[in-house]
Amino acid sequence: MKRIALFSAMALSIGLMGCASNGGGMASAGEDGSTYMTKSFKEVIATSFQAKGSAGLDRLVQTEAQHECSKYDYLGKPLPKDIAARIEKDHYSKVVYPADGQYFGDWKAGLKIAEDGKGMTWNDKPGTPNGGNCINCHQMIPNNPSQGNLGPSLIGYGKTRGNSEQIVKYTWARIYDSTSFNACSQMPPLGASHALTQQQMKDIMALLFDPNSPVNK
Ligand code: HEC
Structure with a gap:
């Protein structure tokens, strides 16, 4: 079973971060994993959902982290350390701390x-x-x-x-x-x-x- 993390915002009610797929024509791996999601699979995804209320189609767009993690998961290889470090550093640099320095509420x-x-x-x-x-x-x-x-x-x-x-x-x-x-x-x-x-x-x-x-x- 391979995980493909697709949703940039999470489905809170079900706590699901990704969806499962294994081949079946939906995905195939090039040596470098670049084709882990085929064009036709992307088309199926793109045409299967409609935007409604706050659930916009932007949720179908993978973040770089989701893309890299899904790709290497598909290839059955660990995410290379340099890619992991770059992603983590980038995300850490964007953390917003409370402006008033107060970390605790009720x-x-x-x-x-x-x-x-x-x-x-x-x-x-x-x-x-x-x-x-x-x-x-x-x-x-x-x-x-x-x-x-x-x-x-x-x-x-x-x-x-x-x-x-x-x-x-x-x-x-x-x-x-x-x-x-x-x-x-x-x-x-x-x-x-x-x-x-x-x-x-x-x-x-x-x-x-x-x-x-x-x-x-
Ligand atoms: C969908 C599952 C999921 C949800 C929802 C979730 N977490 Fe986590 N959390 C994890 C996993 C898995 C880890 C382990 C580290 C990792 O995978 O990055 C983790 C790690 C943590 C850690 C670090 C623990 C440590 O030992 O340093 C804290 C703190 C934490 N979560 C707090 C929260 C809080 C608070 C919430 C709710 C606001 C929350 N988490 C919601 C899955 C979840």
Whole structure:
């Protein structure tokens, strides 16, 4: 099974970053992977979707990271280190930190955002706040049975990592755009894609770091 990451904005409700395909005339690999998506496959994709509401066709355009990661995944080879480093450096340089230097909001609001997987679909009213869908991929709340494990457990995050400037900024950048640390990250770029506002990111940060939040209990 080969992954082809196609969507620049994530489908929040299903937490799916890519779609699966294996050949069947849809894709074929040249030696260099340049033809991993054939013209006809691209045409099928381009003619199979319609723009509706906030779900625009720009979601079908792969980012450079998605293109390179899908290509090398298709070839069954690891992404070359120099390409990975270039992509990560480029994404890291574009992380926007809070202008007021305040990284922490309200952990109770953060908990709701972490548990909320709604938003960014064609029938969501533009401007309605989105969820962060963190628990779809991370365990972070003790005794909640419906948490995913695609990502590492975040239980006890603040308690075990502390709150040095370095770890606080790292965590912000991770949530803003995880590609900054892993070119082929499966975590959606929640800040860079504008899925979450700065205030929502601050609330999530409080959830991860506040000693009173359920994450650290
Ligand atoms: C679609 C799955 C997915 C979603 C949704 C997701 N993450 Fe992640 N996250 C991952 C994966 C996978 C990793 C592991 C690293 C990687 O792949 O880049 C990760 C890594 C992290 C890390 C770094 C952990 C470490 O040990 O340094 C943090 C922090 C994090 N995620 C927080 C969040 C928060 C907060 C949210 C919600 C706002 C969230 N994630 C939503 C998949 C996800």
